[in-house]
Amino acid sequence: MSTSNENGPVIEFRKVAYRFAGGQELLNGLDLQVRRGETLVLLGRSGSGKTTTLKLINDLVAPSEGEVLVEGRATTQWDPIRLRRGIGYVIQDAGLFPHFTVERNVALVPTIEEWPSDRIRKRVSELLQLVGLDAGLAKRYPRELSGGQRQRVGVARGLAADPPILLMDEPFGALDPITRAELQREFLALQQRLQKTVVFVTHDLREALLLGTRIALMEAGRLVVALPSREFTKSSDPLVQKYLDAFGARSNGDRT
């Protein structure tokens, strides 16, 4: 993927609306920029439009109004296949192919990109190591792995072709708290090394505060605020306050 405009936003939403064919509105008036190397967390409850926002970036859904720019070019102008192969995609429960081994799952994008097989093999073992998976798991099938291991495979698959952008849709949502904390820590360490542009969807405020450099709070298809993580807890926005309350994280002292 070209990186012509080094300083411009990597992803930009311009007055984006999205409606189902029946007219039901999922997103409206979305203006948002994602900068190079940041981890932008889309925070919100179910149905707030955060997953739809994510899918607009890799053109799994097309905007009904407005446009989404990736590397300065509207998603509708991209060849969708090229666009998607330049964007890593990690989803809840990993979405691994059940009939592929770990190895083949991780190698998916390099394989359809027709890399030579020795380069693929090298890349797979590199990636398994990167996400902390034993090389002995390479020949296993997803059903033979634990939830945490599957999610690691999902992350490795998303990173396989070294895409500059990574989309993560509640990747740790289905994990037990201990495994989740472990993967969150590793994600932070990984992100420090790789410096990808990450858009991360979650409904968990703690996760958002931990992983995000910036947090965009969404509600009913609209963007409420987008703030750097450390300013987020200080926001006086009533919806932010409600969220902080729900997680017992209110910091301005009006609760005993």
Added chain:
Amino acid sequence: MNVFQFIVQNHGEVLKLTREHLWMVAASMLLAVLIGIPLGILITRKPGLNKPVLGVANIIQTIPSLALFGFLLPVPWIGARSDRLAILALTLYALLPLIRNTYAGISGVDRSVVEAGRGMGMTDRQLLFQVELPLALGVIIAGVRVATVISVGLATIAAAIGAGGLGEYIFRGISMVDNEVILAGAIPAAVLALLADFTLGWLEKRLSPI
């Protein structure tokens, strides 16, 4: 004379009729697979065709078999030879389970898996051949299995239009009011159906990916 003695004494004819029977079933299943599976795939891609295609296959299924053989008689080339006619009729009957199972198998593939593939930049063709078809294969083979078993039974009726097969004995036995002769056709036909069911069941298990 009991039925087994009859079969042993007439083993030459039993084998010939069994061969004819197998030929009709195999040829019609091959045609039905070549038509039904692509049609099943097509209606997962063009949802508008779903209702008309399944509707027509459904209607064919409701035509009484003897009547369908009759309807096809005046068709040129097809009607000229009774085995062609029988094969066409059996093909038509096998379409519904094949189309329906192909459609159901592909639609039943976990949506998050398909979307993950799409999101990572797989083309529609890659998704179909590397993800959807392999994951639907068990259900598709189950359709082939049902269609084959039905077809082995239905092929006995082909004897009514002179296409041969094990139905010969059944019709001959009925007109002679001789149960042994009926059974000499019915038992080998049942054995064929069971064998087909068993083999395809085994295949279905082997090819189910999960």
